[in-house]
Amino acid sequence: MSVKQGLLALLATEPMYGARLRAEFESRTGGTWPLNVGQVYTTLARLERDGLVEAIGEDAEGRISYRLTRTGRAEVAMWWASPVTRETTPRDELVIKLALAVTVDGVDVNRVVQTQRTATLRHLQDLTRLKQRATTHHEAAADGDGQVDLAWLLVLENLIYAGEAEVRWLDHVEARLVREANRPRKSADGIPTTVQDGTTDSATRMVSNALKGGTR
Amino acid sequence: MSNAPSNDVILRLDNVTRVHGTDGTAVRALAGVSLDVRAGELVAVMGPSGSGKSTLLNLAGGLDAATSGQVIIEGQSIGTLKGDALAKLRRRRVGFVFQDFNLIPSLTAVENVALPLELDGQRVGKARRRAIDALSMVGVQDLADRYPDKMSGGQQQRVAIARALVGDRRLVLADEPTGALDSHTGEGVLRVLRERCDAGAAGLLVTHEARHAAWADRVVFLRDGVVVDSTGTPDTAEALLEPTA
Ligand SMILES: Nc1ncnc2c1ncn2[C@@H]1O[C@H](COP(=O)(O)OP(=O)(O)O)[C@@H](O)[C@H]1O
Ligand SMILES: [Mg+2]
Numbered sequence: 001m002s003v004k005q006g007l008l009a010l011l012a013t014e015p016m017y018g019a020r021l022r023a024e025f026e027s028r029t030g031g032t033w034p035l036n037v038g039q040v041y042t043t044l045a046r047l048e049r050d051g052l053v054e055a056i057g058e059d060a061e062g063r064i065s066y067r068l069t070r071t072g073r074a075e076v077a078m079w080w081a082s083p084v085t086r087e088t089t090p091r092d093e094l095v096i097k098l099a100l101a102v103t104v105d106g107v108d109v110n111r112v113v114q115t116q117r118t119a120t121l122r123h124l125q126d127l128t129r130l131k132q133r134a135t136t137h138h139e140a141a142a143d144g145d146g147q148v149d150l151a152w153l154l155v156l157e158n159l160i161y162a163g164e165a166e167v168r169w170l171d172h173v174e175a176r177l178v179r180e181a182n183r184p185r186k187s188a189d190g191i192p193t194t195v196q197d198g199t200t201d202s203a204t205r206m207v208s209n210a211l212k213g214g215t216r
Numbered sequence: 217m218s219n220a221p222s223n224d225v226i227l228r229l230d231n232v233t234r235v236h237g238t239d240g241t242a243v244r245a246l247a248g249v250s251l252d253v254r255a256g257e258l259v260a261v262m263g264p265s266g267s268g269k270s271t272l273l274n275l276a277g278g279l280d281a282a283t284s285g286q287v288i289i290e291g292q293s294i295g296t297l298k299g300d301a302l303a304k305l306r307r308r309r310v311g312f313v314f315q316d317f318n319l320i321p322s323l324t325a326v327e328n329v330a331l332p333l334e335l336d337g338q339r340v341g342k343a344r345r346r347a348i349d350a351l352s353m354v355g356v357q358d359l360a361d362r363y364p365d366k367m368s369g370g371q372q373q374r375v376a377i378a379r380a381l382v383g384d385r386r387l388v389l390a391d392e393p394t395g396a397l398d399s400h401t402g403e404g405v406l407r408v409l410r411e412r413c414d415a416g417a418a419g420l421l422v423t424h425e426a427r428h429a430a431w432a433d434r435v436v437f438l439r440d441g442v443v444v445d446s447t448g449t450p451d452t453a454e455a456l457l458e459p460t461a
Contacts, residue, residue: 117445124429125430
């Protein structure tokens with residue numbers, strides 16, 4: 001996701017100047033991705049350079065509004081029509097932390113898992129309270145406000161499902177660690193090895209599971 | 217933890233242990249669990265299968281007896297109660313909600329909800345009025361005269377919650393109440409449970425779904441019959457440091 005696509009999508013609704021774009025972006029995403037004005041203006045400058053937007057003059061207060069060009073409109077249509085790609089490697093600190101935890105001596109992995117799960121649950125509790133409030137507001141809201149509430153609800157639910165997925169993955173890690181601890185281990189030459197050697201491939205498996213999408 | 221609960225503690229488990237079976241085959245399902253649930257509070261219990269969640273819930277509702285420790289409901293230690301007195305306390309004070317709703321198929325919604333009151337000796341007319349009130353609280357008063365097989369899963373579960381809360385019962389114990397429901401319907405059930413707790417009930421909710429546990433004020437984690445953590449007790453970095461010799 002880029003700020004660029006977000007701004008283009010907003011400009012498709014009507015021409016706007018920078019500060020207003022920023023306000024619209026934030027209210028529709030519930031402040032989940034705060035932008036600074038500088039970021040908005042540099043992005044607009046780049047979009048103008050690339051021929052995706054054009055300035056349509058100043059208003060009385062000297063604010064320059066932008067509108068989409070034909071190419072810009074095509075770009076927006078393309079964005080709505082394409083799936084979001086997940087090609088970039090997730091650099092999830094939690095995955096890396098757990099992979100390290102199972103390979104570094106003297107770390108209580110179960111404790112790391114439990115601490116994370118508790119924290120994620122607390123985060124889910126906060127999100128759920130926000131969602132309750134937003135749902136009530138949404139049910140009471142007039143049309144225009146209602147759409148913004150709905151957008152915010154969808155963002156919240158995305159975060160809730162992501163948190164839940166993380167907890168499920170942690171449950172899975174915990175169960176795997178228990179199985180691993182109970183498993184008799186053999187090396188390639190048939191001689192039993194210490195558990196410390198075995199943990200290396202469980203770390204590898206954990207990371208590769210995560211990269212396959214286990215954390216989403 | 218003192219043995220005299222403050223006024224708003226509806227449920228207290230004090231160092232409760234439950235061992236199933238004897239000697240060689242003994243399984244310690246719960247080991248020294250202490251927990252308070254106050255009026256207005258919803259507490260979720262999470263943990264892997266076999267960690268003792270259902271055992272905890274059954275003990276909390278007097279369906280099972282502790283091997284040691286005390287279960288105290290509204291100030292009354294239920295271990296000291298004899299059969300009849302315990303059954304009465306359960307009927308008057310505690311409501312259960314299960315995964316499979318457990319409504320009686322040959323009774324309508326209102327009859328299902330009124331049943332515990334009638335069993336407790338209330339007159340039919342009065343029991344029915346209170347049952348209608350309970351159905352209204354969970355938003356299904358229109359279904360009063362319907363039989364369970366003519367209701368959706370979510371509607372049946374709302375009726376089950378009404379039954380759990382009818383009369384003066386302020387302790388509701390729910391074991392995987394959303395298990396068989398789709399996510400939207402399951403959430404509706406949690407919303408109702410949350411509202412009832414906000415209105416003064418005390419709730420204990422067993423669930424394996426984090427998304428559902430998150431509706432609670434506090435989440436308690438069980439593993440092998442032991443409480444290993446709770447969202448009510450933030451870790452301090454201090455506590456993690458090994459004591460220096
Ligand atoms: N009536 C019983 N007799 C013997 N063992 C039991 C009985 N009920 C539960 N257990 C054992 O106690 C442990 C906890 O069970 P339970 O409370 O049902 O766990 P959960 O609800 O978390 O899956 C399990 O090991 C289970 O096999
Ligand atoms: Mg169970």
